[in-house]
Structures are given as structure tokens and as C-alpha cells.
Amino acid sequence: MPKILMLSVREHEKAAIKDWEERNQVEVETVSWELHPETAPKVDGFDGLVVQQRSKIEAAVYPILKRANLKQITTRTAGYDMVDLKAAAANGLVVTNVPAYSPRSVAELALAHTMRLIRNLEIFDKRMEKQDFRWEGLQAAEIHSLTIGIIGAGRIGETSARIFKALGARVIAYDIKEREELKDLLEYKSKEEVLAQADVICLHVDLNPSSVNLIDEKALSLMKPTAYLVNECRGPVVDTDALIAALEKNKIAGAALDTLTGEENFFNFNLAGKKLPSVQLEKLRSFNNVILTPHVGFYTNIAVQNMVDISLNDVVTILNGGKSVHQV
Ligand code: NAD
Numbered sequence: 350m351p352k353i354l355m356l357s358v359r360e361h362e363k364a365a366i367k368d369w370e371e372r373n374q375v376e377v378e379t380v381s382w383e384l385h386p387e388t389a390p391k392v393d394g395f396d397g398l399v400v401q402q403r404s405k406i407e408a409a410v411y412p413i414l415k416r417a418n419l420k421q422i423t424t425r426t427a428g429y430d431m432v433d434l435k436a437a438a439a440n441g442l443v444v445t446n447v448p449a450y451s452p453r454s455v456a457e458l459a460l461a462h463t464m465r466l467i468r469n470l471e472i473f474d475k476r477m478e479k480q481d482f483r484w485e486g487l488q489a490a491e492i493h494s495l496t497i498g499i500i501g502a503g504r505i506g507e508t509s510a511r512i513f514k515a516l517g518a519r520v521i522a523y524d525i526k527e528r529e530e531l532k533d534l535l536e537y538k539s540k541e542e543v544l545a546q547a548d549v550i551c552l553h554v555d556l557n558p559s560s561v562n563l564i565d566e567k568a569l570s571l572m573k574p575t576a577y578l579v580n581e582c583r584g585p586v587v588d589t590d591a592l593i594a595a596l597e598k599n600k601i602a603g604a605a606l607d608t609l610t611g612e613e614n615f616f617n618f619n620l621a622g623k624k625l626p627s628v629q630l631e632k633l634r635s636f637n638n639v640i641l642t643p644h645v646g647f648y649t650n651i652a653v654q655n656m657v658d659i660s661l662n663d664v665v666t667i668l669n670g671g672k673s674v675h676q677v
Pocket of ligand 1 (some may be wrong): 583
């Protein structure tokens with residue numbers, strides 16, 4: 350029976366891994382450490398390897414894996430920039446990733462954030478904490494009366510568009526690559542038109558040089574003062590200082606952010622009672638029309654199971670001499 354070593358395993362993944370082991374009758378050993386030159390010799394005796402880490406897998410690691418007769422490195426993330434593809438190939442290691450573990454997981458958070466914004470739920474919660482139960486000034490709009498602007502209509506953006514369309518909203522989109530097959534679902538527009546016409550802007554681009562600060566002061570100034578910004582993709586896509594300034598001047602109605610520049614210093618940490626390491630985070634937390642979640646778009650039952658299943662299935666395919674469709 351092959352033995353697979355799974356690295357950087359977090360508690361929330363263990364049930365999904367056990368479930369896969371039972372279904373596939375393959376042994377998976379889970380450890381919490383990452384792959385680096387000092388840990389790499391511990392792969393000896395295993396047939397397959399699954400990683401999940403942000404830090405680089407250094408050049409010295411690949412020959413160690415080769416000597417241990419490993420044939421692949423599989424990352425159970427979409428990003429694979431931590432792997433040196435040339436060094437992997439030079440040592441006979443096939444690299445695979447999990448390009449889409451569940452577009453629904455992120456798209457459903459975009460829906461949840463949008464509904465929370467348009468129904469003023471954050472503001473109601475804050476009022477009610479103070480025993481103020483009035484509804485004055487907080488009439489909501491119904492979702493099917495709104496125009497949703499998707500920026501980045503890729504896998505997740507398309508899924509968001511389908512959800513909003515199913516609820517009766519008009520969906521417009523801006524993407525640098527337009528797809529013919531989406532033209533029944535959404536109306537492609539220029540970036541400026543989407544910003545000016547949408548009641549809710551949902552950001553679903555990947556982070557690349559063209560998408561850094563895609564939402565800057567100028568972009569925010571094009572939005573309607575009644576419109577909301579929802580960022581479910583990557584922090585640097587939004588110029589946070591420009592967003593804070595727009596919120597302070599009521600240039601837009603509010604924002605929901607699952608991701609924020611500098612988030613590696615605070616998201617997924619318990620900082621209760623401590624000074625926050627980001628002035629921007631402090632400022633954003635002070636607005637009653639801003640919703641923050643700590644990068645949890647991906648964190649659902651289906652997405653976690655898919656990350657585990659797709660990565661482990663790929664290891665087995667490669668060990669059996671097959672070719673994974675996720676080879677990068
Ligand atoms: P994707 O590659 O399928 O789609 C990205 C789309 O953005 C593409 O259609 C691309 O053409 C478009 N795009 C890129 N740069 C652009 C620009 N400057 N202007 C307009 N359009 C642009 O990716 P995906 O699977 O849909 O994922 C999108 C992003 O969501 C990921 O890259 C990741 O950053 C983020 N994400 C977040 C979470 C979370 O937990 N919040 C989870 C998974 C992914």
C-alpha cells in the first residue's frame with residue numbers, strides 16, 4: 350500500500366483526510382511542519398508528498414526528494430509559486446496544484462456580504478448593541494432591483510454572477526479577457542462603466558501586476574455614493590488608504606472585505622486585548638458600514654474536502670503512472 354506524507358496539516362483538515370484514507374485505502378501520514386532543507390530528509394520511506402505552504406521550497410530540497418525516490422510534489426493550493434518548477438523538473442518531480450477547490454465557497458461569501466450590506470445588518474447590529482431598536486434611515490433595497498458589477502469574471506466571478514443572476518439581479522462585468530460563453534449570463538462593460546453603474550461591485554480578479562490597486566482613488570470616485578464594494582480576492586487589489594478616504598467622505602455606501610493588505614500579520618490570529626498591528630485595520634473596524642472577515646472565503650466543508658481529495662487523487666494518479674490534469 351502506498352504511503353503519502355501530507356505536510357502543514359491544520360486541525361480543520363484532519364476529518365477530510367481521514368475520510369479520503371478510508372475511501373481509498375491509502376495511508377496518509379499528517380504532520381504540521383513545512384518542506385525545507387532541514388525537514389526534507391524526513392520524507393524517506395514515503396511514496397507521495399502533499400504540501401501547503403507560503404514560504405519557498407528551496408533549491409536544496411529537490412535533490413533530497415529525488416534521492417528518496419519521490420516522483421511528485423503536489424500542493425493542495427491554487428498558487429504554486431513556492432515551488433521552483435525548474436529545479437523540480439531537473440529532479441524528475443512532477444508538480445500539481447488544485448486550481449479550483451470550490452468557486453462556490455468564495456461566491457457564496459460574496460453573496461452573504463452583499464446581503465449583509467444591502468440590508469444594513471452591520472449597522473442594525475451596532476445600533477442594537479446600544480439598545481437602539483429604531484429602523485429610521487435604514488430602508489433596504491431588494492437584491493433583484495440591483496445591478497451587480499463583477500470585476501474579474503473568471504471561475505469565482507462567473508459563479509458569483511450565476512448566483513446573483515438566479516436571484517434576479519442584473520449582472521454586468523469587466524474582465525481583461527471576455528468569454529463568449531458568458532454573454533447570456535452577464536453584460537460585459539468597460540471598467541469605468543461597471544464602476545459607475547453597479548450598486549454592488551464584487552472583486553474576483555487574481556492578483557497580478559495589472560490588478561494591483563485596480564480600485565484606487567479614481568476608481569472609487571466613479572462609484573455611486575449609494576454603491577458598495579465587496580473584496581473577496583486579494584488585499585492589494587484595493588488601495589486601502591483610498592478606500593478609507595472614500596468611506597470617510599461618504600463617497601461610497603460601505604464595503605465588505607475578506608482580504609486586506611498586510612493580513613498575514615493579523616488574520617487567523619487571536620489578538621484579543623492586544624494592540625492591532627495595522628492602523629488601516631483599526632480604522633476600517635471603526636466604520637459601522639464596513640464588514641471584515643478574516644480571509645475565510647475558502648473555508649467551507651466542500652472547499653476543504655476538495656483540496657484534500659483533489660490533491661491526494663493526483664498523487665495516486667501519478668504513483669500509478671498516470672498524468673494528472675492539474676500538472677503545472
Ligand atoms: P480566475 O483566474 O479563474 O479568474 C480571475 C479573472 O480575473 C480572470 O478572468 C482574469 O482575466 C481576470 N483579471 C485578471 N486581472 C484583471 C484585471 N486587471 N482587470 C480585470 N480582470 C482581470 O481565478 P478564480 O479561481 O476565479 O480566483 C480569483 C481570485 O480569488 C484568486 O486569484 C484569489 O486571489 C481569490 N481567492 C480568494 C479566496 C478567499 O478565501 N477569499 C479563495 C480562493 C481564491
